[in-house]
Structure formats: structure tokens, C-alpha cells
Amino acid sequence: MAKTTIADYLAKTLAAAGVKRIWGVTGDSLNGLAFSLDQVGSIRWMHTRHEEAAAFAAGADAASTGQLAVCAGSCGPGNLHLINGLYDCHRNQQPVLAIAAHIPSTEIGLGYFQETHPTEIFKECSHFAELIVNASQFPRVLERAMRTAIEQRGVAVIVLPGDIALSEGPSLSPVWNQTAPSAILPPDSELTKLATMLNDCEAVTIMCGSGVAGAHDEVVKLADTLGAPIVHALRGKQFIEYDNPFDVGMTGLIGFSSGYHAMMSCDVLLLLGCDFPYRPFYPPDAKVVQIDWKGSQLGKRTPLAMGLVGTVKETVASLLPKLKRKDDRTFVDMATAHYEEARRDLDELATPSDPGAPIHPQYLTRMIDEAAGDDAIFTADVGTPTLWAARYLTMNGKRQLHGSFNHGSMANAMPQALGAQAAHPGRLVVSLSGDGGLSMLLGDLLTARQLDLPIKVIVYNNSLLGFVSMELKAGGYLDTNVDLSKTDFAQIAKGAGIFSLRVEDSEELEGALKQAFAHQGPALVDVVTDKHELAMPPTIELSQAKGFSLYMLRAILNGRGDEIVELVKTNLR
Numbered sequence: 001m002a003k004t005t006i007a008d009y010l011a012k013t014l015a016a017a018g019v020k021r022i023w024g025v026t027g028d029s030l031n032g033l034a035f036s037l038d039q040v041g042s043i044r045w046m047h048t049r050h051e052e053a054a055a056f057a058a059g060a061d062a063a064s065t066g067q068l069a070v071c072a073g074s075c076g077p078g079n080l081h082l083i084n085g086l087y088d089c090h091r092n093q094q095p096v097l098a099i100a101a102h103i104p105s106t107e108i109g110l111g112y113f114q115e116t117h118p119t120e121i122f123k124e125c126s127h128f129a130e131l132i133v134n135a136s137q138f139p140r141v142l143e144r145a146m147r148t149a150i151e152q153r154g155v156a157v158i159v160l161p162g163d164i165a166l167s168e169g170p171s172l173s174p175v176w177n178q179t180a181p182s183a184i185l186p187p188d189s190e191l192t193k194l195a196t197m198l199n200d201c202e203a204v205t206i207m208c209g210s211g212v213a214g215a216h217d218e219v220v221k222l223a224d225t226l227g228a229p230i231v232h233a234l235r236g237k238q239f240i241e242y243d244n245p246f247d248v249g250m251t252g253l254i255g256f257s258s259g260y261h262a263m264m265s266c267d268v269l270l271l272l273g274c275d276f277p278y279r280p281f282y283p284p285d286a287k288v289v290q291i292d293w294k295g296s297q298l299g300k301r302t303p304l305a306m307g308l309v310g311t312v313k314e315t316v317a318s319l320l321p322k323l324k325r326k327d328d329r330t331f332v333d334m335a336t337a338h339y340e341e342a343r344r345d346l347d348e349l350a351t352p353s354d355p356g357a358p359i360h361p362q363y364l365t366r367m368i369d370e371a372a373g374d375d376a377i378f379t380a381d382v383g384t385p386t387l388w389a390a391r392y393l394t395m396n397g398k399r400q401l402h403g404s405f406n407h408g409s410m411a412n413a414m415p416q417a418l419g420a421q422a423a424h425p426g427r428l429v430v431s432l433s434g435d436g437g438l439s440m441l442l443g444d445l446l447t448a449r450q451l452d453l454p455i456k457v458i459v460y461n462n463s464l465l466g467f468v469s470m471e472l473k474a475g476g477y478l479d480t481n482v483d484l485s486k487t488d489f490a491q492i493a494k495g496a497g498i499f500s501l502r503v504e505d506s507e508e509l510e511g512a513l514k515q516a517f518a519h520q521g522p523a524l525v526d527v528v529t530d531k532h533e534l535a536m537p538p539t540i541e542l543s544q545a546k547g548f549s550l551y552m553l554r555a556i557l558n559g560r561g562d563e564i565v566e567l568v569k570t571n572l573r
């Protein structure tokens with residue numbers, strides 16, 4: 001009878017925990033795991049072209065299911081390529097286990113071929129990173145790593161030398177005891193104190209982050225009781241925006257004026273599961289109360305009048321009976337009326353372009369929103385695709401929106417679409433890809449075809465690093481070094497055997513999207529969008545106004561006056 005190896009034990013434990021996929025690029029230090037996965041049979045090796053894409057995909061796999069996802073990289077450069085994607089997983093608080101294969105254990109510390117020190121490298125982007133030094137420790141380290149990833153919501157890394165993976169392991173079949181998420185409640189005295197504060201104030205605004213997942217109804221009832229508008233951070237959008245008469249949109253650089261003013265005008269700002277990082281958008285004079293399941297988050301972004309450790313759903317449910325309903329609805333009515341006006345203004349920008357003119361990205365995003373199904377999953381590249389997604393994609397309780405919203409890495413959308421599609425084979429998964437972001441990990445477009453993952457990639461092709469260009473203009477600089485050579489991504493996709501269309505006119509857009517979304521396999525729609533489109537923040541600081549004026553002066557002095565004309569034509573409509 002063949003011996004059971006450590007790699008066998010790893011594969012069987014992952015299978016017992018319900019893992020269905022491992023994302024990565026194989027290599028000789030992963031040979032033992034590859035063989036063991038073949039023997040187990042229930043876990044599919046998801047072969048990507050780049051390990052960074054594997055980590056992004058694993059993060060979206062975890063984010064879209066709420067379950068542990070796994071990625072792997074071979075020794076040295078292989079697992080180093082995971083690191084940017086793992087930073088994104090970790091900062092998005094997704095439970096991901098990374099298997100970092102390592103050089104033979106007898107060669108560690110001797111400058112061996114491809115030697116690195118993975119435990120040191122991965123410490124910053126994980127809750128747990130440990131080197132396996134002998135076979136006997138492996139079962140306990142594996143269980144601790146998996147539970148850390150799940151319970152602390154982040155990345156755990158096991159560094160596994162290839163020779164130890166092939167050494168003899170436990171003969172007993174592993175058992176995995178799944179734990180249910182725990183509810184956390186603050187002391188009743190703290191809830192009473194908070195209720196007194198909320199009952200005594202005149203204007204409350206609620207700000208929601210991803211921590212309100214599963215608490216939609218409780219939070220909406222809270223807003224109704226307090227007469228409070230609800231602002232949401234980008235990661236809270238999918239959980240609270242829908243079926244919500246108190247929604248006033250986002251704040252921040254990509255937000256709405258209504259969300260900004262709702263926060264700036266309140267007496268008490270109630271942060272629910274929210275880690276909104278931009279301090280200039282917090283009200284300077286309001287009392288701020290924060291509720292979060294992690295005590296370490298409290299007061300991280302702004303000074304607090306109160307901080308409570310608790311899960312949002314249970315904490316709000318316990319708080320509600322202590323509150324008095326506010327009969328004066330003036331504050332919330334003004335905020336929601338402001339939102340309706342801001343929403344109309346934004347929708348008026350989502351219009352077709354003149355024949356032959358580049359397509360407005362607002363219109364493209366609106367058409368994606370209308371053509372996609374009720375349970376579509378969207379991923380958005382960092383930069384302008386995220387901005388347009390935040391403003392023009394509508395959530396309904398079934399749709400999902402994923403992106404690199406905390407780490408802010410380019411190239412995330414298409415690999416994340418791969419992960420979400422693998423986890424949800426029957427659903428439409430749409431990647432809103434910038435031409436810059438898509439170019440970075442373009443090779444993994446081949447992964448969609450090879451693994452038969454029917455993702456739909458919509459390219460916002462403006463031949464520009466669009467958001468970087470906006471930042472330069474706002475700072476008063478010429479937007480140099482941001483141009484991208486004009487590229488026909490539809491032809492590239494066609495050469496890779498992927499169904500593709502190129503759209504250069506607004507009239508063609510609706511039909512192209514419907515055709516791509518109906519296609520049974522992966523598809524790409526390359527849309528030529530207007531490079532001069534600006535996205536105005538909810539409030540313009542004096543420094544930004546001066547910056548744009550200085551940019552226009554510099555552009556004219558450098559012979560780029562035609563660019564100013566196009567900028568005005570595009571944005572004054």
C-alpha cells in the first residue's frame with residue numbers, strides 16, 4: 001500500500017473543507033500537490049498564465065461565495081508573483097489560503113537556486129505565514145492557517161518545501177469541522193448610551209461599508225426610525241443601495257454631492273462596518289460613532305464620540321428597541337431630494353455620443369447595467385471603470401460588484417471575473433476593464449478560453465491611463481506619460497480564439513453588448529471611449545480649481561490648446 005504523503009493530507013483536508021478549486025501556475029516544487037489533487041479528484045487545478053491573476057481570482061472566488069479559496073505558487077519567483085493579488089485579498093478581508101512552495105528544506109539558507117524567504121515576504125499581506133520544517137507539524141499548522149483565514153477574514157500562507165510535501169504524512173483521513181460565523185454584541189449599557197445620544201440629536205447620517213452585509217433590513221429600519229439618510233462606501237454599495245428609500249449615494253472623490261452634504265450637515269455620523277479612508281470627507285463638527293466587529297478598526301480614520309465592537313446586524317437589531325422614532329423628517333427629506341437631483345444630473349451625462357464620436361463611458365456603463373441580468377456579477381478595474389461602476393451600476397440584492405477597492409491595484413478586473421465565474425458557472429460575469437489594466441495581465445485572457453470560463457470583458461478603450469490623467473490635471477500638471485498606444489483588443493481576442501466585437505459608435509453599442517452577453521463562451525467587447533471625459537468630485541476644493549486652471553494654462557503654452565477645446569466640448573453637455 002502506497003504511503004500517504006503530506007501533499008495527500010493537504011489535498012484531502014482541503015477537499016473535506018469544501019474547497020473546489022486551487023488557482024495557480026504549477027512547477028516542480030508543486031509536483032507532489034498536483035499528483036495528490038489528481039488522486040482526490042474533487043478539486044480542480046485552475047491553471048492561470050500568471051500567479052498574480054491566480055491570487056486575484058482566488059480573492060474573487062472567496063468574495064463571491066464567502067468560502068475559503070486557495071491559490072498556489074511554485075518556489076521563488078512563482079510564489080513571489082502571488083504577492084500583489086494577495087495584498088488585494090487581504091485588504092479586502094477575503095479568506096484565502098496561499099500555498100507557497102519552497103526549495104528543498106536541506107538547502108534553505110545556502111543561496112540555492114530560486115531561494116527566497118517567503119515567510120518574511122508574505123508577513124505584511126497575511127494574518128499567518130509559517131514555514132513547514134518537518135512533516136509532523138504540518139496537520140496542526142494547516143488547520144491553524146485555514147481557521148485563521150476564515151475567522152480573521154484574510155490571507156494565510158503556508159510555506160511548504162517540495163521535499164517535505166513528498167514525505168510521509170498521517171495515514172488517518174483528515175476531518176474538518178466547519179464553524180458558523182459568530183455574532184458579536186456590545187454590552188447593553190453601551191447600547192443604551194448610544195440610544196440616548198441618537199434620541200437626543202436632530203440630524204443623524206448613517207455611513208455603511210461592507211460590514212453591513214446581511215444587515216440590509218435592520219439598517220434600513222434604523223434609518224427609518226432615526227430619519228437618517230444612508231451614505232455608502234464603495235464596498236457597501238451592493239449590500240445597502242437597493243430597496244432603500246434613504247439612500248443618498250456615496251461620498252469621496254468618486255461620490256455624489258448628496259452623499260457629501262448628508263455627512264457634512266449631520267450632528268451625529270454613525271459608521272456601520274465602514275473603513276472609509278478619506279479624512280477630508282468626514283464632518284469636522286459632528287459626533288462620530290463607529291460600530292465594527294474588529295475593535296482595532298475603531299477610531300482609525302477619525303476621532304470618535306463612541307466606539308462599539310459588534311457585528312452590524314445583531315448590534316442594530318439590539319439597538320432598535322431603545323430608540324424613539326423621529327417624527328421630524330426634514331433632514332432626511334432634504335438629503336433624499338438632493339440625491340434625486342444629483343442622480344438626474346448624472347443620468348443626463350449617460351447619453352449617446354454624436355455619430356462617429358468616441359462613446360461616453362457613462363453611457364457605456366448605463367448600457368452594461370441595462371443589458372446585464374438581475375443576478376449579474378461585475379468586476380471593475382481600478383481607475384475610471386471603478387468610478388463609472390460606482391455611479392451607474394445598480395444593485396438589487398442579487399448582483400455583486402467586486403474590485404480592488406482597498407488595495408487599489410490595476411489589472412484586477414479580468415482575473416477577478418475568472419474567479420467569480422468559476423464559483424458561479426450559471427451567472428453572467430462582466431469585467432469592466434480599462435485598456436491599461438487589461439494590458440497588464442492580458443495573457444490571462446487565454447485562461448478564460450482554456451478553462452472555458454464564459455466571462456464577458458468590456459474594454460473602456462480610451463488609449464489613456466484615464467484616472468491618472470484626471471489626477472494630474474487636478475494638480476495643475478500636464479497629463480504627460482499617460483497615453484497608451486491605440487490598440488484593437490477585439491483583434492487580439494479574436495487571435496486568441498475568443499469571440500470579440502469592436503464598437504466605435506454609440507448606435508452599435510446596445511446590440512454588441514446583447515450579442516456578447518448571449519454568447520456561450522468568453523467574449524470581449526472593445527469600446528472606444530472618450531479620453532476627455534472628466535469625473536467631478538462631490539465638492540471642488542480651491543486647490544483643485546487652481547490646479548485645473550494651471551493645467552489649462554500649461555496646455556495652451558505647450559501647444560495643446562486643441563485638447564482644452566475637446567475637454568470643454570466633452571464635459572459641457
